[in-house]
Every structure is written in C-alpha cells, then in structure tokens.
Amino acid sequence: MTKENLILLADAYKYSHHKLYIPGTQLIYSYLESRGGKFNETVFYGLQYFIKEYLEGVVITKEKLDEAETTLLEVFGRNDVFDRSRFEYIINKYGGKLPIRIKAVAEGTVVPVRNVLMTIENTDPECFWLTNFLETLLMQVWYPCTVASVSREIKKVVKQYYDETASEAAFAGIDFVLNDFGFRGASSVESAGIGGSAHLISFAGSDTIPGSVFAKRYYQAATAPGLSIPATEHSICTLLGEEGELDIFRHVLNTFPTGTIACVSDSYNIFRACKEYWGDALKEQILSRNGTLVIRPDSGDPVQTLLAIFNILMETFGYTVNEKGYKVLPPQVRVIQGDGISYSSIPPIFAALKEAGISAENLVLGMGGALLQRVNRDTQEFALKCSYAEVNGQGINVQKMPVEMDKNGELRTSFKKSKAGKLKLVKENGEFKTLAVNDAPELPDLLTTVFENGIVTQSHTFEEVRKTVAI
Template sequence: MKRENLILLADAYKYAHHKFYYPGTTQIYSYLESRGGVFDETIFFGLQYFLKEYLEGPTFTQQDLDEAEGFLQQVFGRDDVFDKSKFQYILDKYNGYLPVKIKAVAEGTAVPIGNVLMTIENTDPECYWLTNFLETLLMQVWYPSTVATLSNQIRKVISRFYDETATPGAEAGIDFVLNDFGFRGVSSVESAQIGGAAHLISFRGSDNLAGSGMAIQYYNAVKVYGLSIPATEHSICTLLGREGELEIFKHVLRSFPRGTIACVSDSFNIFKACKEYWGEELRDEILNRDGTLVIRPDSGDPIMTLLKIFEILFESFSFTINSKGYKVLPPQIRVIQGDGVNYDEIIKIYNALKTNSISAENLAFGMGGALLQKIDRDTQQFALKCSSAVINGQEVDVAKSPTEMDAEGNITSSFKKSKAGRLKLVKINEVFKTVNQHEHPELTDELHTVFENGKLVKTISFEEVRANANFKA
C-alpha cells in the first residue's frame, strides 16, 4: 500500500518557514516535552510507530513532489510560498531519506512532567527548515503517550484498592481488570491501533484487536497481548423479548459450559435478572460451572446500580469475608462495569465498594471512549519547541518566555515558558531531570539516538516497553 505523501503531512503555515528563518540559519534543534497536565508523569510511547510508518527510508518520490507542488500552489494561491527545490534537494542528494537526527527516552519510561522526552535536529545545514516541518507529524506521539499514561494511572488506582481490600494473591488478576472497549469509539482505525497498543503496556484485557496487531507489527511483540472472552451484546439478549430473557441466559451458559463468559443483563431489568434468573433459576448451574460468569450492567447510575447488584448477588450466591474484612463472591460469579467508566468514576466506584465492605476483586471494568478518545494534546500539555539554533556559524540558545494576564487582570509569567539550549535527560538520585548538555558530564544521558538520516538506528520491542513501565511480558 502506498505511503502517505510526507510532503503534505504538515500544517500549511510551515511551508513558508524556510523564508522566515533568519538569513544564515543552518541548524534548528527542538525538543518535545509534556509541560504539565492531569497527571504528574507521562509514559513516553509511540515514537517507533511514527518513525517506521512515516519517516523510515525513502519518504517521498518525484511523483509525490510533483503532486505536492500543484496541490500547495492551490492552497496558497501563489507560487512563492512552497519551494519545491527544498524537497528536490533531499530527493536528489539523499534519495528521499530525511537528514535529521532524533534522540528519545526509552519508550515505556515514566518521566515526570516538565522534562525533555525527545529531541530532533537537522544533520544537513541546507535542511534547517526540516526540523520543525516534522513537528506536525511527530507531535502526534502525544496520543499513544497520553493513552499509555492514563491506562497506567488507572492501574495504580486499581492496585491501591486491591492492596486495601482484595484477598492476598488476587492482584495476579489485575492485568484483566481494565479492558479496552474503545475500538468503536475512536476516530480512526489508526487511533484504535496506536491507542490500543498503548493500553497493552499496563493491561492485557482488550477487545481491541488492532492494538495487539500494532504491537506485533511495529514493536515486534512475540505474542498477542490483548486477550478477551466470549461475551454477549443486547442483540443476543433481546432476541426473545422480555419473556424470553431467561431462555437466552440458559442458552448463553450452555454455549460455553466452561471458562469465563460475560453476559449483558440490563436489557429489561438488571435487578430481576440478577435475583430471579442468575440468582435463583440458574444459580446451581453457575456454581457448578468450571468457570466464571461475569454479569454486565450497562445503564443507570454506576455506583447505585453496582451496590444494588452486589447486594442481590451476595444474598443469592453468599460470600466469604477475606483476611482484610471485605466481602468476596464465589469465584464462579463476578461483575463488569462498562458504562460511564472513566478515571474519576473508577475511583468513586472503588470508594463506594470499600465503604460497603465489598472487595475490589469482585469487579472488572470496560473502558471505551474515555480511554482512547476523551483525551487531547492538552491532557498532558505536550509541546515541541526550538531550544537551540546555529546562525551564521554561531550556536545560540533559543527560548520563549511569555508574559500573560490572568483572569483577575494580573500580569504573570506563563507556564508556556520553554527551555533553552541543547538538552539532555539525566537521573539525579533516581529522579529524572532535564539539564543543559554541558551540565553533569558524569551522568548518562537518558536520551538515545533512535533515528538518523532516514534510518532507525535503535529499536525497542514491546516486551522492553512493558518492562520499562514495570510490567513483564
């Protein structure tokens, strides 16, 4: 399949920058950081995908260049903005391989906000304009990084509540507590792929096949990481109407007499389904199964609905009290909440369970749009800025330091102040810190060259990504 035309993968305003850079400019050095945001650290992930998919090898052809010329002349309505010769130079001299160097922290690494994650610079003085031309594309690493960060932060929440309420040993199942239900809720197949893979850094539960495929294709994963179970939807459970729901439930149980299955149970009355159908008519069959039935509510207030469901299930199936003093259903029955799930709601739900002496191990989650779609570049405030340049042979530090007015009319310094100079990322007392390249010469730079002159020079496997995030294969 033909690659996208790289020449057209930039914001339109960038095509004039070759003229705007001050005469004598021969190098632009820029860095990527997560300036702040919802979480105090960011997991860096996805760069290798963008490098392999868009920047590795010959990135454009003469035909691409000719097509881009006509397209961009229409965009600007004039012929003095897009300079075809700039790309012709790369095509003729480098056969379309991009003369840039990219360094980055190892993917999967959690780095505190406000630190450099990646740097990019041109390696040919004629291509000073190329560094920030690539910003539009490379900035999209914000998406998999933000999904990876969100998923990882939810795992921390789950682990905390398991530590507080779950039976010792139950934490072995945390890999499957948060499940990716997001394929249908994202804007594109590509989003499903890279967002789905980002989730698999911290969890294994996923209905998003595209994520596992991406991890295999672009990160050489040795196996499929996203695992799932047989599960129903409303088109199945409503086939025989209200009066036939019990018959459907019987058929569901008997279709898979062993193993874990999930059944959406709110088609008509979730409480009747839990009490009369699952808890009475099918109770013995469930308890005698070699496996687990996972009941899924899909409507109503999540907290109130779950508390009532657990009340019914505890009464119907009984429960044990674990060593921490919390109720646990028999292993043959569990619940999954997939409606209205987000980071904050998960915390609220767990707190409600804890208040009612219900162990966290009774409940799993499915998360869709809130995991893969209800985020943006400002969730972790990603930015790519120039911090160093060479002008007429002189290296200069470059930075912005805006003064702004707040809502009360006070003049303040902006959080958008950028870093200056050539940078490196070091560990001081095991804490990441961004410093100037000449500082702390005794410390190892955690930024490693991953791409140079059109070639990937350092790759990482998905197993290594997970290990960097402290999760083993």
C-alpha cells in the same frame, strides 16, 4: 501498506518557513515535553510507530513530490511559497531519506512533567527547515503518550484498592481489571490502533484488536497482547423479548460451558436478572461451571447499581471473606462495569465497594470513549519548541518567555515558557531532571538516538515497554 505522502503532512504555514528563517540559518534543534496537565507524570510511548510508519527509509520521491506540488499550488494559489528544490535536494543527496536525528527517552519510561522527552535536529545545514516541518506529524505522539498515561494512572488506583481489599491470589488478574472498549468510539482505525496499543502496555484486557495489531507490527510483540473473552450484546439478549431473556441466558451458558464469558443483563431489569435468573434458575449451572460468568450492568448510576447488584449476588450465591476481611463472590461469578467508566469515576466506585466490605477483586471494568477519545493535546499540555539554533556558524540558545495577564489584570510569566539550549534528561538521586547537554557530565543522558538519516537506530519490543512502564 502504502505510506502517506510525508511532503503533505505538515501544517500549511510551515511551507513558507524555508524563506522566513533568517538567512544563514544552518541548524534547528527542538525538543518535546509535557508541560503539565491532568497528571504530574507522563508515560512516553508511541514515537516508534510514527518513525516506522512515516519517517523510516525512502520517504521523499519524485512521484510524491509531483503530487505535493500540485496540491500545494492549489492550497496557496501562488507559486512563491512551496519550494520544490528543497525536497529535490533530499532526493539527490540522500536518496529520499530524511537528514534528521531524533533522540528520545526509552519507550514506556514514566517521566515527571516539564522534562524533555525527545529532541529533533537536522543533520544537513541545507535542511534546517526540516526539523520543525516535522513538528505537525511528530507532535501527534501526544496521543499514545496520553492514553498510556491515563491507563497507567488507573492501574495505580486499581492497585491501591487491591492492596487494601483484595486477596493475594487475586493479584494475578490485576492486568485484566481495565478492559479497552473504545474501538467504536475512536476517531479512526489508526487512533484505535495507536491508543489501543498504548493501553496494552499497562493492561492486558481489550476488545480493540487494532491495538494488538499495532503492537505486533511496530513493537514486535510476540503474540497479541490484548486478550478478550466471548461476550453478549443487547442484540443477542433482547432477541426473544423480555419474556425470553431467561432462555437467552441459558443458551449463553450452554454455548460456552467452560471458561470465562460475559453477559449484558440490564436489557430489562438487572436486579431481577441477578436475583431470579442468574441467582436462582441458573444458579446451579453457574456454580458447576469450570469457568466464570461475568455479569454486566450497562445503565444507571454505577455506584448505586453495583452496590445493589453485589448485595443480591452475595445473598443468592454466597460469599467468602478474604484474609483482609472483605467479601468475595464464588469464583464462578464476577461483575463488569462498562458504562460511565472514566479516570474520575473509578475511585468512587472502588471506595464505595470498600466501604460496603466488598473486595475490589469482585469487579472488572470496561472503558470506552474516556480511554481512547476523551483526551487531547492539552490533557498533558504537550509542546514541541525550538531551543537551539546555529546561524552563520554561531550557536544560539533559543527560548520563548511569554508574559500573560491573569484574571486580576496582573502580569506574570506564562507556563508556556520554554527551555533553552541543547538538552539532556538525567536521573540524579532517583529523580528525573532536564539539564543543559554539557552540564553534569558524570550523569549519562537518558535520551538516545532512535532515528538518524532515514534509519531506525534503536527500537523497543512491546515486552520491553511493558517492563519499563510497570508500576
């Protein structure tokens, strides 16, 4: 795979910073944190991908420098901004490897917001400008962290309703309750790979194959962690028109006589499909299968549609009552809701099922755009800020502390206030805390060096990440 030209992977204004830092600057030390946002804790995941894909090994070459110089002269229209000699120094002294040290918490760790997650600093005083030059690229770790956080928060909701309504035997399938349907709605193949793999650290169901590819390529997953099943789409179920829908359904069952298969059933009338086709004409074939038919509605209000569908299916197929007192369809029949699924819509769905006496184990979910695309850097308020510097041999604690005006015209300190000094992440009495690096020496720093001078010094397997993030 041809790597991107790292010299061109920064915001344009950063190419002037080698001149704008005060003369005598030798060290810039910056840290990453989630300053707040939608959830009160954040899953740290994805840095290993960015390091292996963009930073590891020889990344600065004469050929890339030539390309970058041409582009940057065009961008700025002047020759006193981009300084080629800064990158030539890295080529001549380090063979094109980056004199940078990155420390980070173990991937998969769930950390309360407003704590340090990662630090970055230059290891050569001549390359003080390089630390925050890399901010543009490394800040993009917000994306896999946020997708991983959304996915895990949904798993907490699922687990809550399983604890309340599902049979103990059903817990074996909890990793397949939320399925990633987001590939087509992702902004790029790379996004689908990064975000898709982030989902897979908490769940195992996915139609986004790049997620599995990334997990294997960058996290040494032994096998594809994202699993799927045969399933129809509307182009299949509408091919013979409304009058031929039953024949299509029968063909689906005949094609896969065993195992789990999903069939979209709302092409015309989902309620007729459940009552007359699945629940009558094909009922005996379904109940005699060694496998499960997953019926998929794809339109309408999710709560009302699901309640109506479950009433029909339980009337036609029957049900048992589990040890917690909730109704369960025969194992040959389940339902998947893939339309309108988001973090906010899932709790009302499960709550409505519980209120109706229906176990959560009857339903699985598919989530598309809301999983991989309806997030941004502000979902968890990610920021990377300088907190320490050395100028002419003197250490300086660096901090921003903006004053802002609220809607009443009163002044207050902004939530964007940053941390000062060199930092460490510790656990004290079971709680994460960010401290100055020299404070509480008896508490070990949970930030470990993962990259130094072009070399990956520590990496995590996908299985290790899954164990770390587990609820």
